[in-house]
Amino acid sequence: MPERDTGTMRVLWRLEDSNPSARLRAALAVGTAPDPRFVDKLVERCAIEPEFPVREMLTWALTRHPSSMTVPTLVDELRSERAQARSQALHTLSKIGDRQAWPAITRALLTDADDEVARSAWRAAVALVPEGDEPALAAVLATQLGRGERATRLSLSRALIALGEVVTPILRAATTDPDPRVRQHASATERLSRDPDAGFEFAVEEAKRIAALGTTGQEG
Known part of the structure; x- marks a missing residue:
């Protein structure tokens, strides 16, 4: 076997090493010396890699390859039954930034039942729209307002704010939604868009206070 092929196989094996540090170094090596033969393995590993730093390095390694090679494979991953495969593929597509992937960012992904997939889809959509x-x-x-815990709600707020002025009338309408969680989230997002330094928790508490005043009719 030629020396180059032997080296390639060695790196591919290290991507499956039981030691996370070895997998991290292998992903770094792949990104440092991109090779089309690595693409499928990198995407495959993203779907199952348990360690966040290693997943980030795998994503970085994929961004080092031509998008013409990576985007089609990543788009195929969006149909995977494995939530991590969908989430990491979306994350990587957002980092690559090739708008040819935009048609694959479907409503189903934007409303995915898995919070991590949905959050990744929101970020990818904002990057590629x-x-x-x-x-x-x-x-x-906006149909996802009120969804999930703090991290999920903050991700959605950031995605909406990143879209600019087009969200203003949509958020304003959502502040009168029958669901109090939607109203509070919309109000908090409005506040955060006006004052990014206020912080999300402050914006949420302020939205609750305003909602309470609106209910009681009291001032102060």
């Missing part, structure tokens, strides 16, 4: 499609994307994202 073509000019003019922001209002339609904002309308879909």
Whole structure:
């Protein structure tokens, strides 16, 4: 076997090493010397890699390869039954930034039942949305207001804010939603868009206070 092929196989084996540090070094080596033969293995490993730093290095390694090689494989992963495969593929697509992947960011992904998949889809959508499609994307994202715990709600708020002025009327309408969680999340997102330094928790508490005043009719 030629020396180059032997080296390639050695790196591929290290991507499956039981030691996370060895897998991290292998992913770094792949990114440092990109090779089309690594792409499928990198994507495959992303779907099952348990360690966050290693997953980030795998994503970095994929960004070092031509998007013409990586994007089609990553788009195929979006149909995987494994939530981590979908989430990591979305994350990597957002880092690559090739808008040819935009049609694959479907409503089903943006509303995925798995919070990590949905959060990754929101970030990818904001990164890849073509000019003019922001209002339609904002309308879909707004259907997720009130969803999940703090991290999920903050991710959605950031995604909506990143879309700019197109979200203003959508958020304003959501502040009158029958669901109090939706109203509070929309109000907090509005506040955060006006004052990013206020912090999400402060914006949420302020939204609750305003909602309470609106209910009681009291001032102060």
